[in-house]
Amino acid sequence: DAMVIQNPRYQVTQFGKPVTLSCSQTLNHNVMYWYQQKSSQAPKLLFHYYDKDFNNEADTPDNFQSRRPNTSFCFLDIRSPGLGDAAMYLCATSLDRGDYGYTFGSGTRLTVV
């Protein structure tokens, strides 16, 4: 089935140690998004790629970076994770801008120790 796949499902990293989360999609959607969701809060948009164009949210810390090497894959890099970065990280895709029926992955739960 076409879907959005996030690996790993659970990730434990050390304070300050770089970590990469991955997302892949078989939908051939143009747009890919990364969200951060902390406990009992709404998902917060970090950035998105429209094709190869990177769009950063104004309040996304510099500690968070992203790469999209091709249509199917998108990575979230956290350069120096802090305790406050522990959260669920959700990847989503949409066919195009203005298409709001996003398809979300199941997320990667990041723990920082």
Add this chain to the structure above:
Amino acid sequence: GESVGLHLPTRSVQEGDNSIINCAYSNSASDYFIWYKQESGKGPQFIIDIRSNMDKRQGQRVTVLLNKTVKHLSLQIAATQPGDSAVYFCAEIANTGNQFYFGTGTSLTVIP
């Protein structure tokens, strides 16, 4: 560990009853509204949308109502089932074509 989160508004409903989840929005220029459902351990799932030129839209067992006068949006779920237990998020969009931002969620618990 994670930061302590805000407590989500919660609603409980008996299985088989109808449920209503409310959402207030802030931007009078918003012209498009959506509802998402997020079950525990899963990503959000699109449920239904409505444009500002409508005041009601129906889907399968769900109805969204829009009151632009008071900037209020509601989601009605008919004959609620245990599988409807989830957190429900509304979102408003001004200038369709831009990305949207989730509003505060409401946790719905269906009591068997």
